[in-house]
Amino acid sequence: MLYRESGQYKTNYADDQAIFPLKQDRWLMAIALVVAFVVIPLTSSEYMLQAVIIPFLIFALAAIGLNLLAGYCGQISLGTGGFMAVGAYAAYKLATSFPDLNMIVVFLLSGVVAAFVGIMFGIPSLRIKGFYLAVATLAAQFFLQWLFNKVAWFYNYNPSGTITAPPREMFGFMITGPAATAEARYMITLVVVVVLALVAKNLTRGHIGRSWMAIRDMDIAAEIIGIRPLHAKLSAFAISSFYCGVAGALFVFTWLGSVETEAFAITVSFQVLFMVIIGGLGSILGSFIGAAFITAVPILLTNAPQFFGFNMPIDLQKHFEVMIFGVLIIFFVIVEPHGLARLWQIAKEKLRLWPFPY
Amino acid sequence: MTETRNIGDTLLKVDNISLSFGGVKAITGVSLEIREREICAIIGPNGAGKTSMLNVINGFYHPQEGTITFGGEVRRKMRPHLAAQGGIARTFQNVALFTGMSTLDNIMTGRNLKMKRNFLWQAINIGPARKEELEHREFVERIIDFLEIEAIRKTPVGRLPYGLQKRVELGRALAAEPKLLLLDEPMAGMNVEEKEDMCRFILDTNDEFGTTIGLIEHDMGVVMDLSDHVVVLDHGEKIADGVPDVVRADQNVIDAYLGVAHE
Numbered sequence A: 001m002l003y004r005e006s007g008q009y010k011t012n013y014a015d016d017q018a019i020f021p022l023k024q025d026r027w028l029m030a031i032a033l034v035v036a037f038v039v040i041p042l043t044s045s046e047y048m049l050q051a052v053i054i055p056f057l058i059f060a061l062a063a064i065g066l067n068l069l070a071g072y073c074g075q076i077s078l079g080t081g082g083f084m085a086v087g088a089y090a091a092y093k094l095a096t097s098f099p100d101l102n103m104i105v106v107f108l109l110s111g112v113v114a115a116f117v118g119i120m121f122g123i124p125s126l127r128i129k130g131f132y133l134a135v136a137t138l139a140a141q142f143f144l145q146w147l148f149n150k151v152a153w154f155y156n157y158n159p160s161g162t163i164t165a166p167p168r169e170m171f172g173f174m175i176t177g178p179a180a181t182a183e184a185r186y187m188i189t190l191v192v193v194v195v196l197a198l199v200a201k202n203l204t205r206g207h208i209g210r211s212w213m214a215i216r217d218m219d220i221a222a223e224i225i226g227i228r229p230l231h232a233k234l235s236a237f238a239i240s241s242f243y244c245g246v247a248g249a250l251f252v253f254t255w256l257g258s259v260e261t262e263a264f265a266i267t268v269s270f271q272v273l274f275m276v277i278i279g280g281l282g283s284i285l286g287s288f289i290g291a292a293f294i295t296a297v298p299i300l301l302t303n304a305p306q307f308f309g310f311n312m313p314i315d316l317q318k319h320f321e322v323m324i325f326g327v328l329i330i331f332f333v334i335v336e337p338h339g340l341a342r343l344w345q346i347a348k349e350k351l352r353l354w355p356f357p358y
Numbered sequence B: 001m002t003e004t005r006n007i008g009d010t011l012l013k014v015d016n017i018s019l020s021f022g023g024v025k026a027i028t029g030v031s032l033e034i035r036e037r038e039i040c041a042i043i044g045p046n047g048a049g050k051t052s053m054l055n056v057i058n059g060f061y062h063p064q065e066g067t068i069t070f071g072g073e074v075r076r077k078m079r080p081h082l083a084a085q086g087g088i089a090r091t092f093q094n095v096a097l098f099t100g101m102s103t104l105d106n107i108m109t110g111r112n113l114k115m116k117r118n119f120l121w122q123a124i125n126i127g128p129a130r131k132e133e134l135e136h137r138e139f140v141e142r143i144i145d146f147l148e149i150e151a152i153r154k155t156p157v158g159r160l161p162y163g164l165q166k167r168v169e170l171g172r173a174l175a176a177e178p179k180l181l182l183l184d185e186p187m188a189g190m191n192v193e194e195k196e197d198m199c200r201f202i203l204d205t206n207d208e209f210g211t212t213i214g215l216i217e218h219d220m221g222v223v224m225d226l227s228d229h230v231v232v233l234d235h236g237e238k239i240a241d242g243v244p245d246v247v248r249a250d251q252n253v254i255d256a257y258l259g260v261a262h263e
C-alpha cells in the first residue's frame, strides 16, 4: 500500500489531532512495536542486545531529552553527560538506600532529581544564548563529573570509586544486577523508552511544546503573546534533564551494570548532540534515527571489512568513524538542520503526491 | 459613523510619555487616548516614534516619564507577558512569526494564555488536556476561516509569501481575543488586492468582535478609510490628534509630511 494522505479525509478535529493522523504511520508504528516487543526478544542474541540494541534505546532516550531542549526550545546544551550522571548516581543512591523501592519508581525519581539539577543549570539561559550558553552548560558537565568523582558519599565510599547496580527483580524476573538476563534488561528498557517517547511526542504537540518552539523561533514575539521565557526555558531544561537522568539510570542499571564517572564524560555529551543533529533537531523520530545511526556506524565499520574478506586495523576504523561523523555533522548543520528525519519527511511528502507532483 | 458604532469610554490612556535611548529621544511628552471599539490610527514620517509608542504600550520599552492607563490600571513599567494577560495583542512591522511552525500552530500559540492544563495532563494527552486542545482548535479554525487561510493550515509559515505571513500574524493576535489590538504597518509591502483584503479583515474584526484597534499605517488612503481618529507623531512629538478629515487639513501635518524644516 502506498504512503499517502490523499483520500484520508478527517471529519473532525479529534482525528486530525491524533498522535499519528495517517493510517500508514499508524501501521508503521504498530509494526515497529511488534518487532520491538516480540521479534527482537525472540531472535536476538545476547551479544546483539547487549552491544547494540540496549545502548541504542538508552541513547535514543538521552537524545530525546536533548532534542526537547535544543531542537524544540532552541537552548543548546553540552551538559547531557552530566545530567545523565545525576540520574545514574541518584538511582544508585535510591536503590541502595531503599532496597524495597520498585525499580520503575527509582528510575522516575532519578529523572526528577536530574530535572531539579537541570533547572539550576538552566538559569543562565535566561540571560545568555547560543555559544555562551553552550559554555555555561559545559561548566555543568565538568562540575557534575568532578562532584561525583570527589564526594565519596555518592558511590557509598566504595574503594574502587565505581557504582554497581544492585540485583533487583520485577514480576519475578531479575532486571538488574549480574543475574539479570539481557532479555529482561532489554524489556524493561524498552518499556521505559517507549512510554517516555510517547510522552515526549504528546508534550511537543501540546501547548507546552508550542511555547518552547515559540521561544526557539522568535522569543520577543513569544513574550508578547504571553509566554514567559522563564517558564518556557526552565521547563524545557527540567523535562530535558528528566529524560537524560532516566537514560543515565538505565545506562548503569540495565546496560553496563557498573560504571565510573568517566562513563559520563564530555564525549557522551557530544555523542548525544551528534545524534540529535544527524537525526534531526525538533523531531522525536529523529532522535531514534540519530541514535541508531551513531550506534550502528562503528559496528558496521568493525564488521563490514571482514565480511568483504579484508582486515582493517582498529585505529583506521576509529579514524574512519570520526571522519564519517565529521562530514555528516558539517553536512547536516549547513545543509539540513532538520537531519535525517527531515529527509524522511521529504520522501514521505513526495510519496504522498506520487505520481502527480502538482 | 461614530454614532452607529457606539464608541465607548477610554480604554487606553497614554499620559505624557517620554522615552529616550541614550541621547536619542524617541518620544517626547506624548499623550493620547484610545476609546473602546474605535480604530485609532497613529501616523507620521519615518522615525517619528510610532513603533516605539507601541513598544511602550505593550511593555517592551520602559519610558523614563509618563504613565499608561489601561482598563483602569495605571502603570509605567510592565512586562510584555503581563500586557498580554491584560488583553493587549499586537503584530510587528517586520513579521515576527514562529517560522518553524505551521500556520495552525502559530495561531494555536496565540491561545497559550488560555490553556491551563499542566504538563502532566499534556504528557498523557487524554481527558482534560485533550478536550482543552480540541476546544481551542475549534476556536482557531474559526479564525482560519475568517482570514480565509484554510489552504495553508499545515504549511510551515517560513515558506509562505509575505502577504500571507502578515495575515497569519493577525490571526495569532486575534487568537488571544484581545481587548486592544495593535497593528504595526499591517499592509506594508502588500499589493493592492492584499491591502484590500487586509482592510476588510481589520474592519470586520472591529465590527464583529468589537475589538479596539490601534493601527500604524503609511498609506493615507487606508488611514482615512479605516480610522475613527488619527494621531500624528513627528520627531517623537504629537503634532495633531482628531478625526481624519480635520487632521488631513492640518497645516502642521502637511508640513511634516512635506518635510518642511522644524523650529
Ligand SMILES: Nc1ncnc2c1ncn2[C@@H]1O[C@H](COP(=O)(O)OP(=O)(O)OP(=O)(O)O)[C@@H](O)[C@H]1O
Residues within 6 Å of the ligand: B021, B024, B025, B026, B044, B045, B046, B047, B048, B049, B050, B051, B052, B053, B093
Ligand atoms: N531599540 C532602540 N535603540 C535605539 N534607538 C531606537 C530604538 N528603537 C527606536 N529607536 C529610535 O527611535 C526613533 C523612533 O523610532 P521608531 O521605530 O519608533 O519610528 P517609526 O515611527 O516606527 O518609524 P518607521 O515608520 O520607519 O517604522 C528612531 O530615531 C529610532 O532610531
Ligand SMILES: [Mg+2]
Residues within 6 Å of the ligand: B050, B051, B052, B093
Ligand atoms: Mg515603525
